[in-house]
Amino acid sequence: MDTRTxxxxxxxxxxxxVTDGRGRRFRAPGLAAWLARATPARARGLVxxxxxxxxxxxxxxxxxxGVDRATDVLSFxxxxxxxxxxxxxxxxLLGDVAIARGVAVRQARQQGHSxxxxxxxxxxxxxxxxxxYDHEADQGQMxxxxxxLRRRAGLPHGLVARTSGRPTRQ
Numbered sequence: 001m002d003t004r005t006x007x008x009x010x011x012x013x014x015x016x017x018v019t020d021g022r023g024r025r026f027r028a029p030g031l032a033a034w035l036a037r038a039t040p041a042r043a044r045g046l047v048x049x050x051x052x053x054x055x056x057x058x059x060x061x062x063x064x065x066g067v068d069r070a071t072d073v074l075s076f077x078x079x080x081x082x083x084x085x086x087x088x089x090x091x092x093l094l095g096d097v098a099i100a101r102g103v104a105v106r107q108a109r110q111q112g113h114s115x116x117x118x119x120x121x122x123x124x125x126x127x128x129x130x131x132x133y134d135h136e137a138d139q140g141q142m143x144x145x146x147x148x149l150r151r152r153a154g155l156p157h158g159l160v161a162r163t164s165g166r167p168t169r170q
Contacts, residue, residue: 013036013041013043013044014035014036014039014043014044014045014046014047014094014127015036015045015046015047016031016032016033016035016036016046016047016048016049016123017032017046017047017048017049018031018032018048018049018050018051019048019049019050019051020050020051020052021050021051021052021053021056021098026049026050026051028049028051028116028119029116030116031049031116031119031120031123032049034120034153035047035049035120035123035124035127037153038120038124038149038152038153039124039127039128039131039149040128040131040145040149042131043094043127043130043131044092044094045078045092045093045094045095046078046092046093046094047094047095047096047097047127047130048095048096048097049096049097049099049123049126050096050097050098050099051099051101051104051119052098052099052100052101053100053101053102054070054100054101054102054103055070056098056100057070057071057074057098057099057100057103058070060074060098061074064076070100070102070103071100071103072099072100072103072104072107072122072159073097073098073099073100073122073123073125073126073159074097074098074126075095075096075097075098075126075127075129075130076095076096076097076098077094077095077130078092078093078094078095078096078130094127094130094131095130097122097123097126097127097129097130098126099119099122099123099126104118104119104122105118111156111157111162113156117155117156120153120155121150121155121157121158121159122159124146124149124150124153124155124158124159125146125158125159125160128142128145128146128149133145135160142160143158143160146158146159146160147160
């Protein structure tokens with residue numbers, strides 16, 4: 001985990017690994033470092049972001065949510081909520097975020113921005129779910145946090161606001 005700091009930057013406390021879903025590194029320049037900086041300060045542990053095929057996402061969505069289609073992002077919680085590891089123990093797993101590459105490409109095109117931006121929007125959204133936020137049940141708490149974080153991180157909009165049809169402020 002990178003614990004270096006520089007003036008004006010906070011210590012990184014989240015380790016992010018980006019893969020293709022098969023354990024191989026996925027080429028997404030800057031995504032891991034950006035996500036570690038953009039997440040709330042309480043985010044701790046290891047997060048794996050897997051950029052997978054739409055078919056693989058459809059299988060996950062069907063198995064875990066009973067929905068027979070590919071969705072843009074799914075989150076699977078880890079063991080980080082069970083307490084911090086002791087000295088010499090491996091870092092706690094905050095969880096895994098799966099992103100459907102084809103869905104992300106289409107959404108980026110529809111929104112008029114790059115795949116790089118779309119991956120950031122989806123990864124941030126997924127990590128917020130790992131932290132326990134649920135936009136379907138929390139009376140707007142996740143949406144408000146996502147909006148604050150996306151503004152600070154320079155994203156054009158958040159996923160919750162985009163999917164709920166609510167306008168976002170720049």
